Amino acid sequence: MGRFLSLPSPPVTPASLTQSNRRLLRNIESKPVPSSSPHQRHGARRSSLHHRLVVASRALAAILGGYGLATAFTVALGRLLDLPRDEALNTSAMPAFLLYVAAAVWAFSASTATKAWLGIGLPACALALLAWWLRSAPAT
Amino acid sequence: MTWLHTWSGLTLGWVLYAIFVTGTAAYFRPEITRWMQPESSGVVTPVDAARFGLTHLHEIAPDSKRWLLILPEERSRGLTVYWQQPEKNRGRFQSKDLDPSGGTATPRATLGGEFFYRFHFQLMLPNPWGRYIACLAAMFMLVALVSGIVTHRRFFKDLFLLRLGRNGRRPWLDFHNVSAVLALPFYLMMAYSALVIFTPLVLPWAAKLLTPAKVAPVALTAAVSPSATPQPPVPIDAAWITPDTFERMLAHVEKTWGDHRSVRRIDVVNRGTPEATATFTRASGSTVSILDRDTIKFSGLTGLPLEEVIPTRGFGAHSRGFFYGFHLAHFAGPVLRWLFFLLGMMGAAMVGTGLVLWTLKRKDRLIQSGRGGRFGYGLVSRLNIATITGLPIAGAVFLWANRVIPVAQVERAETEVTCFLIAWAVMALHACVRPAKQAWTEQFIAAAFAFGVLPLLDLLTAGRQFETWPRADGLYVGFTATLLLLGGLFGYGARKLAVRPAGAAETKGADA
Numbered sequence: 111m112g113r114f115l116s117l118p119s120p121p122v123t124p125a126s127l128t129q130s131n132r133r134l135l136r137n138i139e140s141k142p143v144p145s146s147s148p149h150q151r152h153g154a155r156r157s158s159l160h161h162r163l164v165v166a167s168r169a170l171a172a173i174l175g176g177y178g179l180a181t182a183f184t185v186a187l188g189r190l191l192d193l194p195r196d197e198a199l200n201t202s203a204m205p206a207f208l209l210y211v212a213a214a215v216w217a218f219s220a221s222t223a224t225k226a227w228l229g230i231g232l233p234a235c236a237l238a239l240l241a242w243w244l245r246s247a248p249a250t
Numbered sequence: 251m252t253w254l255h256t257w258s259g260l261t262l263g264w265v266l267y268a269i270f271v272t273g274t275a276a277y278f279r280p281e282i283t284r285w286m287q288p289e290s291s292g293v294v295t296p297v298d299a300a301r302f303g304l305t306h307l308h309e310i311a312p313d314s315k316r317w318l319l320i321l322p323e324e325r326s327r328g329l330t331v332y333w334q335q336p337e338k339n340r341g342r343f344q345s346k347d348l349d350p351s352g353g354t355a356t357p358r359a360t361l362g363g364e365f366f367y368r369f370h371f372q373l374m375l376p377n378p379w380g381r382y383i384a385c386l387a388a389m390f391m392l393v394a395l396v397s398g399i400v401t402h403r404r405f406f407k408d409l410f411l412l413r414l415g416r417n418g419r420r421p422w423l424d425f426h427n428v429s430a431v432l433a434l435p436f437y438l439m440m441a442y443s444a445l446v447i448f449t450p451l452v453l454p455w456a457a458k459l460l461t462p463a464k465v466a467p468v469a470l471t472a473a474v475s476p477s478a479t480p481q482p483p484v485p486i487d488a489a490w491i492t493p494d495t496f497e498r499m500l501a502h503v504e505k506t507w508g509d510h511r512s513v514r515r516i517d518v519v520n521r522g523t524p525e526a527t528a529t530f531t532r533a534s535g536s537t538v539s540i541l542d543r544d545t546i547k548f549s550g551l552t553g554l555p556l557e558e559v560i561p562t563r564g565f566g567a568h569s570r571g572f573f574y575g576f577h578l579a580h581f582a583g584p585v586l587r588w589l590f591f592l593l594g595m596m597g598a599a600m601v602g603t604g605l606v607l608w609t610l611k612r613k614d615r616l617i618q619s620g621r622g623g624r625f626g627y628g629l630v631s632r633l634n635i636a637t638i639t640g641l642p643i644a645g646a647v648f649l650w651a652n653r654v655i656p657v658a659q660v661e662r663a664e665t666e667v668t669c670f671l672i673a674w675a676v677m678a679l680h681a682c683v684r685p686a687k688q689a690w691t692e693q694f695i696a697a698a699f700a701f702g703v704l705p706l707l708d709l710l711t712a713g714r715q716f717e718t719w720p721r722a723d724g725l726y727v728g729f730t731a732t733l734l735l736l737g738g739l740f741g742y743g744a745r746k747l748a749v750r751p752a753g754a755a756e757t758k759g760a761d762a
Contacts, residue, residue: 172393180453180456181453181455181456184453184456184460185455185456185459185460188456188460189460193564193566195457195460195461196566196567197563197564197565197566197567198460198566199449199450199453199456199457199460199566200446200449200566200567200569200570201564201565201566201569202456202566203446203449203452203453203456204446204566204569204570206453206456207389207392207442207445207446207452208442210389211389211392211393211396214254214258214389214393215251215254215393215396215397215400218251218253218254218397219251219254241459
């Protein structure tokens with residue numbers, strides 16, 4: 111996974127530019143121009159497939175990873191707060207939704223898909239561990 | 251970020267549009283019901299209505315375990331009774347609308363404003379699925395809003411940038427931006443509060459994992475212990491709650507709450523068992539939170555109020571109550587409700603123009619490249635027509651059906667919904683078989699006609715039951731004006747579409 115991992119951004123070039131011009135531009139810019147236009151989809155079928163897989167991977171990171179993160183956060187915070195169930199759920203779910211949105215945005219703004227997964231997966235695992243560690247906290 | 255904005259907005263865009271439109275209509279849920287039931291106009295106090303409803307339930311559902319009564323209040327004149335069928339009928343609820351004044355003209359069977367309200371979050375799908383999709387749509391909308399904000403750094407400049415005169419997609423983009431920026435806090439609040447309302451549904455595993463948390467075993471034994479001491483046998487009649495017992499409860503409620511903001515809802519559970527209770531809920535007041543509602547719970551056996559253990563409500567419950575109440579906007583007076591209505595219409599317009607923009611951008615590229623991506627483009631542009639104009643037309647047909655279908659028709663309420671669905675299907679089919687531009691124009695004309703002629707139809711049918719017409723009030727005037735306005739908007743759009751050259755404009759974003 112390398113430079114293809116970046117996301118489609120709006121077409122910075124007029125669509126009339128030839129493909130070689132696009133390549134040139136891609137080299138000039140630090141961020142590669144994505145292969146989202148119909149030209150390139152047909153021109154470079156393999157990279158197009160790769161690109162789609164990367165997008166799918168990021169989407170999964172956003173939807174599933176973000177969901178896992180939100181759930182882990184809710185449970186961890188809910189157990190930390192030491193409140194009755196409904197109160198704990200209500201209190202900790204509210205920031206969790208914001209975290210979910212942030213995770214989705216992160217999944218598509220990280221420079222590579224691997225980073226997108228790590229940025230969501232690591233905190234989710236840490237929170238899950240915290241939640242697991244708090245599971246046997248004695249009832250007060 | 252632009253990519254994320256485009257695709258998070260597009261993927262569930264049509265669902266979002268439908269949710270916006272029906273949710274906006276649902277701000278006037280009681281008013282729509284009243285318009286759709288021109289028969290019920292008798293004004294009675296909630297307590298009298300309760301008396302009437304309870305007597306009626308004693309007649310039609312004497313052996314049901316659970317009753318629910320929704321009583322008339324300031325905005326809704328109707329009385330609806332619900333009763334649960336026995337287990338062998340899968341415990342389904344049945345309902346009936348009554349004329350609370352005890353008049354002979356029973357209101358016609360219709361879902362009324364409830365249809366739009368239910369559609370808003372259930373999408374006419376089997377139970378949890380519509381809600382799941384609605385929650386997903388709310389999350390997608392939040393992501394689209396946040397990524398949209400990031401995309402538009404020139405936030406405040408955009409607010410004053412409306413280049414309507416120009417051709418092409420510029421006016422579309424500007425309108426999309428302006429409608430988004432103007433009402434951004436409203437959209438953010440609506441999408442977020444939708445998730446907060448459905449918290450247990452959105453995070454079921456979190457709810458499950460948090461369940462054993464600190465439920466002290468003491469509480470469990472306390473709940474179990476009463477059954478250890480044998481209860482005195484209960485006379486069988488008393489357990490079904492006699493009319494006299496209800497009378498005692500009503501007297502208590504009348505004394506406690508008085509006339510202003512009286513009882514709104516009566517929930518009778520466990521009839522026929524020693525645990526029979528009736529919970530009276532007061533009409534919502536002017537506070538935003540739904541938690542601030544008063545309730546009184548009575549024992550079904552004695553008719554005396556029960557000492558209720560009021561759960562201590564902390565930050566979480568209060569915040570959720572606030573978001574919940576804000577979303578429903580029951581607290582809003584007429585002015586604020588109309589403002590919410592306008593904001594909701596702008597939301598629909600924002601989603602609609604966003605969807606249209608997608609096709610306009612693709613169109614440019616398709617013309618230049620001449621190949622590829624046609625299927626996606628076709629699909630989106632057809633879905634756009636079928637939703638942006640098709641849904642409002644179907645909604646208008648729903649109102650037409652209400653006036654056209656005979657009052658005595660069997661399964662009348664269901665037939666109205668069938669008409670809605672058929673109309674929508676026809677519009678979707680029409681969008682597929684006609685060239686896009688013609689399809690847009692024709693559906694705009696159809697929408698203009700469907701809304702614009704409705705007041706006339708209403709007048710004619712009201713003439714048929716002329717006794718209801720003199721009671722026309724502010725509601726009828728407001729409703730008629732809104733229908734004419736919608737018809738006018740669609741007519742304006744149709745005219746714009748018709749005069750423009752084919753390439754210049756593809757659509758006019760619907761405001762319904």
